[in-house]
Amino acid sequence: MRSKSLIEGKKIHQCILKSNARIDNVVVFEKLALFYVRCGEVKVARVVFDQVSSRNVILWNSIIRAYAWNGQYEKAIDLYYEMCDSGIRPNKFTFPFVLKACSGLKSLEDGVEIHERAKVEGLDCDVYVSTALLDFYVKCGCLSEAQVLFGKMMYKDVVSWNAMIAGSALHGLYEETMRLVFEMQETGNVPNSSTLVAILPAIGRTKALCQGKSVHCFRLRRAFDKETLIETALLDMYAKCDSLNYAKRVFDFVGIKNEVTWSAMIGAYVLAGCMKEALALFDKMQIEGVVTLTPATLGSVLRACAKLTDIGRGRCIHGNLIKSGICLDLTIGNSLLSMYSKSGNLDDAMNLFDEMNLKDVVSYSAIISGCVQNGNAEEALLMFQNMQLSGIDPDIATMVGILPACAHLAALQHGRCSHGQLTVRGFSSDISIGNALIDMYSKCGRVDFAKDVFYRMPKQDIISWNAMVAGYGMHGHGMEALTLFHYMLRKGLKPDSVSFICLLSACSHSGLVAEGKHWFCAMTRNFNIAPRMEHCICMVDLLGRGGFLGEATDFIEKMPFEPDVRIWGALLGACRIHRNIKLGEEVSKKIQNLGAEGTGNFVLLSNIYSAAGRWKDAAHIRLIQRNKGFKKSPGCSWIEVSGRIHAFIGGDRSHPQSAQIHEKLDELLVEMKKLGYHADGSFALQDVEEEEKERILLYHSEKLAIAFGILNLRPSDPIFVTKNLRVCGDCHSAIKLLSMITNRTIIVRDTSRFHHFALGACNCGDFW
DNA sequence: TTAGGGTTAG
Numbered sequence: 034m035r036s037k038s039l040i041e042g043k044k045i046h047q048c049i050l051k052s053n054a055r056i057d058n059v060v061v062f063e064k065l066a067l068f069y070v071r072c073g074e075v076k077v078a079r080v081v082f083d084q085v086s087s088r089n090v091i092l093w094n095s096i097i098r099a100y101a102w103n104g105q106y107e108k109a110i111d112l113y114y115e116m117c118d119s120g121i122r123p124n125k126f127t128f129p130f131v132l133k134a135c136s137g138l139k140s141l142e143d144g145v146e147i148h149e150r151a152k153v154e155g156l157d158c159d160v161y162v163s164t165a166l167l168d169f170y171v172k173c174g175c176l177s178e179a180q181v182l183f184g185k186m187m188y189k190d191v192v193s194w195n196a197m198i199a200g201s202a203l204h205g206l207y208e209e210t211m212r213l214v215f216e217m218q219e220t221g222n223v224p225n226s227s228t229l230v231a232i233l234p235a236i237g238r239t240k241a242l243c244q245g246k247s248v249h250c251f252r253l254r255r256a257f258d259k260e261t262l263i264e265t266a267l268l269d270m271y272a273k274c275d276s277l278n279y280a281k282r283v284f285d286f287v288g289i290k291n292e293v294t295w296s297a298m299i300g301a302y303v304l305a306g307c308m309k310e311a312l313a314l315f316d317k318m319q320i321e322g323v324v325t326l327t328p329a330t331l332g333s334v335l336r337a338c339a340k341l342t343d344i345g346r347g348r349c350i351h352g353n354l355i356k357s358g359i360c361l362d363l364t365i366g367n368s369l370l371s372m373y374s375k376s377g378n379l380d381d382a383m384n385l386f387d388e389m390n391l392k393d394v395v396s397y398s399a400i401i402s403g404c405v406q407n408g409n410a411e412e413a414l415l416m417f418q419n420m421q422l423s424g425i426d427p428d429i430a431t432m433v434g435i436l437p438a439c440a441h442l443a444a445l446q447h448g449r450c451s452h453g454q455l456t457v458r459g460f461s462s463d464i465s466i467g468n469a470l471i472d473m474y475s476k477c478g479r480v481d482f483a484k485d486v487f488y489r490m491p492k493q494d495i496i497s498w499n500a501m502v503a504g505y506g507m508h509g510h511g512m513e514a515l516t517l518f519h520y521m522l523r524k525g526l527k528p529d530s531v532s533f534i535c536l537l538s539a540c541s542h543s544g545l546v547a548e549g550k551h552w553f554c555a556m557t558r559n560f561n562i563a564p565r566m567e568h569c570i571c572m573v574d575l576l577g578r579g580g581f582l583g584e585a586t587d588f589i590e591k592m593p594f595e596p597d598v599r600i601w602g603a604l605l606g607a608c609r610i611h612r613n614i615k616l617g618e619e620v621s622k623k624i625q626n627l628g629a630e631g632t633g634n635f636v637l638l639s640n641i642y643s644a645a646g647r648w649k650d651a652a653h654i655r656l657i658q659r660n661k662g663f664k665k666s667p668g669c670s671w672i673e674v675s676g677r678i679h680a681f682i683g684g685d686r687s688h689p690q691s692a693q694i695h696e697k698l699d700e701l702l703v704e705m706k707k708l709g710y711h712a713d714g715s716f717a718l719q720d721v722e723e724e725e726k727e728r729i730l731l732y733h734s735e736k737l738a739i740a741f742g743i744l745n746l747r748p749s750d751p752i753f754v755t756k757n758l759r760v761c762g763d764c765h766s767a768i769k770l771l772s773m774i775t776n777r778t779i780i781v782r783d784t785s786r787f788h789h790f791a792l793g794a795c796n797c798g799d800f801w
Numbered sequence: 802t803t804a805g806g807g808t809t810a811g
Contacts, residue, residue: 230802265802296803329804336805367805398806433807468808499809506810534810567811574811599811 039072046081063092070099090121098130101137109134110143117150125156129165136172144169160186164193171200191222199231207239224251226259233266237273245270261287265294272301292323296330299337308337312346326354328364335368339375347372367395374403394425402434405441413438414447429460436469440476443755443782446676448473468496475504478753478780478787495529503535508787509796511543530562537571542786544798546579566594570603577607582616598627670734670756674745681737684729690741697740698731705770713763730763735781739768743775751778759783769793 046065062085069078075096082088082096093116100109113131117123123131128151135144148166151157157166163186170179183189183197194217201210210232214224229248236245249267257263264287271279280301287294295318302311315334331350338347351369366389373382386392386400397420404413417435420427427435432455439448452461452470460466467490474483483504490497498521505514518536521528528536533556540549553572556562569592576585585604589596601624608617671680681688688694702710712730730736735756742752760768760783772779773793781788789796 233802259802262802267802269803291802293803298803300803327803332804362805364805369805371806393805395806400806402806428806430807435807437808465808470808472809494808496809501809503809529809531810538810570811603811 039074042068042072063089066092067095070095075099075103075105088119088121090116090124090127093121094124094126094130097127097134101130101134104137106134106137106140110138110140113147123150123154123156125159125162128156128159128162132162132165132169136169139173141173141175144173158187160188160190160193164190164196167193167200168196171196171203176200176204176206189220189222191217191225191228194222195225195227195231198228202231202235205235205238207235207241210235211244226257226263229257229263230259230266233263233270234273237270240274242271242274242276245274261289261291261294264288265291265297268294268301269297272297272304275305277301277305277307290323292318292325292327292330295323296327296333299330300333303333303337303340306340308340311337312341312343328362328368331365332368335372339372342376344373344376344378347376363389363391363393363396366391367393367399370396370399370403374399374406377407379403379407379409392423392425394420394428394431397425398428398431398434401431401438405434405438408441410438410441414442414444427454427458429455429463429466432458432460433465433469436466436473440473442673442678443477443671443753444673444678445477445479445753446673448477450676462491464490464492464494464497467493468500471497471500471504475500475507476782478751478782480504480508480510495526495532498526499529499532499535502532502539506535506539506542506786508789509542509798511539511545511548514539514543515545515548528560528562530565530568533560533562534567534571537568537575541571541575541578542797544579546575546581549575564593566597566600569596570599573600573603574606577604578610580607580611582607582611582613586616596623598624601627668734668756668758668761670738670754672738672742672752672754674742679738679741681734681741683734683737684732685734685737688737688741690744693744694737694740695732697744698736701740701771701774702731704774705767708770708773710767710770713766730761730767733761733764735760735764736767739771739779739781742779743777748775748777751780753780753782755782757784759785760788765795765799769795 042065049061049065062081066078066081066085069075069081078096078099082092085092093112097109097112097116100106100112109131113123113127113134116127128147131147132144135141135147144166148157148169151162151166156162163182167179167182167186170176170182179197179200183193186193194213198210198213198217201213214228214232217224217228229252233245233248236248245267248270252263252267264283268280268283268287271277271283280298284290284294284298284301295314299311299314299318302308302314311333315330315337318330331354335347335350338344338350347369354365354369366385370382370385370389373379373385382400382403386396389396397416401413401416401420404410404416413435417427417431417438420431432451435451436448439445439451451473455461455466467486470486471483474480474486483501487493487497487501498517502514502517502521505511505517514536518528518532521532533552536552537549540546540552549572553564553568556568557564569588572588573585576582576588582604585607589600589604592600601620605617605620605624608614608620668683669680671678673679679688685691686695735754738754739752742754746752760781765788768779768781768788768790770793771777772790776792779790781790786797
């Protein structure tokens with residue numbers, strides 16, 4: 034219909050031109066311009082508009098509106114100023130149109146100037162103008178201006194109410210949003226479809242299921258337009274309130290599903306952890322002919338692929354996107370980036386990252402976290418630097434991502450710098466930031482700083498408590514961990530599944546066997562949390578470390594699920610500590626039958642044999658390990674001095690200060706021998722002469738790092754060393770003596786925990 | 802109306 038009239042209109046236009054109608058025949062051209070605007074032919078309308086010599090305000094308004102609705106905001110604003118300059122006074126219709134353009138561009142400066150002009154014209158109190166102003170301030174992030182304006186409005190219609198409600202919802206003020214909805218009804222304004230669509234996301238975000246259900250009932254009692262929109266918003270609200278079943282029911286009843294409806298349902302499955310269902314629905318959507326792939330849909334689908342580590346599927350989607358050319362979208366690029374790194378394919382993520390023309394703060398945060406998650410924390414720190422060099426400012430998520438990199442490297446100076454940086458940026462009151470700081474400081478050896486952060490947090494969540502319990506646990510402060518846990522219960526907080534993992538592991542590192550057993554039972558009995566494999570690992574570790582190897586074995590047999598390699602690994606570790614060769618061999622066989630992963634377990638068994646002087650067996654295990662293609666990663670220890678990390682590998686002489694380090698160690702060896710030290714050859718792992726063993730052991734990486742610390746740190750500074758493997762037994766004995774000889778506190782973080790050495794003792798009680 | 806990056810344990 035429209036195109037038919039457009040054709041006819043164009044014919045008339047041609048006739049006018051042919052008839053040589055006088056160009057100043059304003060009325061004809063004005064009508065023609067308006068006609069083109071109505072047909073959506075903005076470009077042609079503008080050509081005609083430019084030909085009109087004397088334009089009235091209606092014509093100006095029409096073309097400004099056309100631009101504003103068409104997304105050509107700059108042109109709308111330019112035209113507005115041109116109109117004012119030409120002496121035409123804007124009227125009450127002009128302002129809403131041009132303000133829409135200002136909102137679109139988030140151009141506060143223009144909007145404020147236009148607001149002033151509206152005041153001059155005495156039109157700022159008009160309901161249309163003031164609602165447009167309100168909407169403009171909301172979208173530019175100035176909620177308080179919007180609230181002031183709203184308060185001053187003499188007359189409010191449903192659109193004004195909706196603008197204020199949507200504004201509050203947009204700014205995350207849930208209570209205020211709901212208060213406005215009630216107030217709106219008290220003043221006789223009935224919520225319409227826009228009201229519902231505005232409040233449902235806010236309800237979802239706060240998981241206010243009851244309110245959500247009330248809205249649903251309200252909607253069922255009345256007829257509304259925008260059916261699909263409301264249904265989709267309801268579906269999403271239920272999903273966000275963790276009510277997958279309701280979401281599914283709403284989805285099934287949606288009459289006309291659009292691509293957003295499908296996307297919302299796919300997202301609902303992903304949120305609920307039902308990744309296979311999400312992918313199945315994605316297939317169904319395409320079979321049913323919905324081919325529009327929005328960034329939102331792809332985001333959810335790629336997340337599902339990552340979770341399932343279905344890299345094949347993810348790659349396939351990536352390939353199709355390249356073929357269809359949609360891949361350029363930044364959001365989709367970021368989703369792909371995250372999919373690759375979360376599924377363990379950091380190289381693919383890096384390649385994609387390099388290829389991306391456009392990168393934003395999310396892209397950088399994704400790659401930074403990707404590096405950390407895949408064990409490359411140094412690269413993460415470099416990426417963080419690059420990001421700032423490219424002029425992109427980190428946000429909360431970036432900082433939450435960079436802190437684990439510092440934690441992983443035990444780079445306290447970097448961590449403290451990051452802490453300073455995020456404080457300057459005003460992020461320090463954020464809960465996630467606080468949680469990441471607690472973890473970082475704990476892992477950098479400063480549980481005292483972690484505690485400080487924890488108690489200064491304006492609000493803690495369950496992760497904060499868990500992180501703090503874990504922090505105490507890894508430092509061997511089991512009693513503090515238990516006390517904090519009790520305090521948490523007294524405050525009425527509900528522990529989650531992870532809380533018990535943190536607590537049990539804390540008990541295990543402090544030898545609190547009875548307490549650990551108590552809380553393991555209480556977990557199911559009093560808190561209705563079913564034990565997972567992770568809890569069982571902690572229990573085997575707790576019992577085994579405590580020397581109750583038989584009980585640990587019984588525990589494994591009684592477990593409700595098949596033990597995996599991690600469970601046996603925990604028992605094998607206990608066999609190593611308590612030198613139980615017989616059980617160690619049995620466990621080792623079980624591990625090999627399971628198709629052992631990693632090298633840790635081979636090393637453990639080999640250590641058990643070496644400790645018993647069974648060199649041939651030890652060598653045999655190392656041979657099997659090698660034949661199976663597992664290489665023992667070399668022991669590496671590092672220490673941060675003046676913000677720089679110095680790393681050492683056993684026997685390494687590449688460090689510039691190597692000569693001094695070796696000299697220092699030789700000197701200390703003499704002192705140590707005076708105190709009765711003799712190298713524990715069982716940790717040398719090689720059947721060589723005793724003297725040679727002594728030399729091998731003396732230059733173990735942790736000893737090198739400590740000697741470096743002694744040489745380069747002030748005597749009052751604690752020496753903090755991190756190791757990529759467990760501390761070796763000989764080093765453990767040696768460091769105890771070193772702490773006495775040098776009268777220094779030495780803290781060593783290994784893969785299992787922190788060892789605090791002082792005055793000749795370690796707080797791990799020699800079990801780790 | 803949907804959506805991209807982040808924190809706890811093992």
